[in-house]
Amino acid sequence: MEFQDLQIMAEQERSRRKAIRIHCCTSSGCQASGALELFHQLQAAVEAAGQSERVDIVGVGCMGFCGQGPMVSVEADGVLFEHVRPEQAPEIIASLDGGPCNVKQGDHAHPFFARQLHIVRRNGGVIDPERIEEYIAVGGYQALYHVLHEMSPAEVIDAITRSGLRGRGGAGYPTGLKWATVAKSPGERKFVICNGDEGDPGAFMDRSILESDPHLILEGMSIAAYAVGADQGYLYVRGEYPLAIARLQKAIAQARKHDLLGSQIFDTSFNFRVDIRVGAGAFVCGEETALIASIEGRRGQPRPRPPYPAEHGLWGYPTLINNVETFGNIAPIITNGADWYAGIGTERSKGTKVFALTGKVRNTGLIEVPMGMTIREIVEELGGGTPDGTPVKGVQTGGPSGGCIPEALFDTPVDYESLAEVGSIMGSGGMVVMDATTNMVEIARFYMEFCMDESCGKCVPCRTGTVQMYRLLSKISAGQATAADLATLEQLCHLLRETSLCGLGQSAPNPVQSTLRYFREEYERLLRKRVTINLTSR
Incomplete structure (x- = not known):
């Protein structure tokens, strides 16, 4: 395929579009609320109204405002409908010609939408x-064409480095530095892996991106493979994400059909194959x-590092591993330039971050905001505060690996x-809001139970330490x-942090x-008081 072939395909696609294009969210969240039936009812209503020549019903990915789903939008006039029921489909179609419509309408000017900045999404x-x-x-795929025909691998790595992009999967390691390490590591073969094993409670960012824009991730992986010298890629996705897996499979097949994956991509010497590996749900x-x-087909257990995967990874070869959101930033950076991306965010945290905003908050869903926005802005403006006006107590970020931040520190960027x-920590991007009724000891106990259950058992500190910590938290919660015991709990915290093999422990x-x-008084209120009995005889 040549660049002009891309342009022809793009023009043909744009020319086939009908006058009115109606988007119906078909992501997992909306499907759980009946979106597929709604999609079919919208198609049927178009046919029944004789509007097939000018109206197109398009199943799209996540619109973000998950708490208001299923959602439908009319592209031409920007009308947004929320909580749409399948039986309301005829009413929406009739409204295109001025008919009455009582379906609940949303507002694109709502702070939930207006305060966001979409790059990955x-x-x-x-x-x-x-x-x-x-x-x-x-x-x-224009960014991929550009790097294959106009940039050297070193120039691609330099662009990613100058952009300031950091890995979106956890600790925020500089992406360009990781790519450069893989590129210079000697090896007969090299691999690129996309980590889609999103397992944090309350997190669904990667799932939504894969469901909504699978080709964006394939293009990002391809650019990375060219930059580091890899010819094989793997998408590792948890088995609990069947829709994401199905859409990735279809996207890979389509890319192969159009020679955008496989051999001699864009008539160059660059070859790149991508396969999917489905995880069994181990955090x-x-x-x-x-x-x-x-x-590799072995039990999923971590090993000591170094050596790091960048030097000794899959089957012993240098391997680049980034998560879904990280790869989702690559094509936009190449298209718009490193300086453009570096101009967004803060001095040391560039670009945007996708969060799953959940918990005791009015507006739940997926948001993408510039780095540096405060927690308060996210919770109060985008999130709308708590549903019933109860004061917010804190937020938990970073999943089981993260921490709970009190309301007093909500001005933290x-x-x-x-x-x-x-x-x-930033983590992969979960943000769970907790109100004044939340028991923080129970929150800690919940996450410890999760870590205890998900421990692979390879190292003693994590295998036994999480069990002991869970038992102590249960004892505290029960008032016993x-x-x-509280002092022992704190000692175990230090022990696990310093001696566990991998990041989980x-x-x-x-x-x-x-x-x-931040909430120590909640622990201390539950402690059993020592009782002193006076046995002195009268």
């Missing part, structure tokens, strides 16, 4: 994720060495360094613990330590 809710033609029509496989073991200073104490730091 720019196509979410806009294109049909199951048609490569729609992705190409909005500029898809520890989100850790890169455990993920590698799983792809959301970036890697600022979150670390208050005892939490003493101050000595090392970070498991975070929710406990942060709640002890």
Whole structure:
């Protein structure tokens, strides 16, 4: 395929579009609320109204405002409908010609939408994720063509480095530095892996991106492979994401059909194949060495580092591992330039971050905001505060590896360094809001139970330490613990952090330590008081 072929496909796709284009969200969240039936009823209503020549019903990915789904939008006039029921489909179609419509309407000017900045999610809710033609029509695969014909691998790595992009999967390691390490590591073969093993409770960012824009991730992986010298890629996706897997399979087949994956891509010497590997739901496989073991067909357990996967990874070869959101930033950076991306965010945390905003908050869903926006802005403006006006107590970021941040610190900007200073992490992007009724000891206990269940059992500190911590938290919660038990709990936090083999055990104490730091009085109120009995005779 040549560049002019891309342009022809894009023009043909744009020319086939009908006068009115209606988007119906068909992501997992909306499907759970009846979106597929709604989609079919909209198609039937168009036919019944004799509007097939000018109206097109398009199944799109996540529109973001998940709490208001299923959602439908009319592209031409920007009308947005929320909580749409299948039986309301005829009413929406009739409204196109001025007919009455009592379907609840949303507002694109709502702070939930207006305060966002879409880079990774720019196509979410806009294109049909199951048609490569729609992705190409909005500029898809042009960045890949550009790097293959106009940039050297070193120039690609330099662009990613100058952009300031950091890995969106957890600790925020500089992406360009990781790519450069893989590129210079000697090896007969090299691999690129996309980590889609998203397992944090309350997190669904990667799932939504894969469901809504699978070709964006394939293009990002291809650019990375060219930059580091890889010819094979793997998408590691949890088995609990069947829709994402199905759409990725379709996207890979389409890309192969159009010679955008495979051999001699864009008539160059660059070859790149991508295969999917489905995870069995083990949280520890989100850790890169455990993920590698799983792809190799072994039990998903981490190994000591170094050597790091960048030097000794899949089957012993240099391997680049980034998560879904990280790869989703690559094509936009190449298209718009490193300086453009570096101009967004803060000094050390560039670009945007996708969050799953959930919990005791009025507006739940998926948001993408510039780095540096404060927690308060996210919770109060985008999130709308709590549903019933109950005061907000805190937020939990970073999943089981993160921490709980109290309302008093909500003016903290959301970036890697600022979150670390208050005892939490960015993580993959979960943000769970808690109100004044939330029991913080139970929150810590919940996350510890999760870590205990998900421990692979390879190292003693994590295998036994999480069990002991869970038992102590249960004892405290039941009002049966003493101050000595609380001291033991804090000692175990330090032990796990310093001696566990991988990030799961090392970070498991975070929710406990942060709640002890900011909500210690809730622990102390539950401690059993020592009773002194006076046995002195009268």
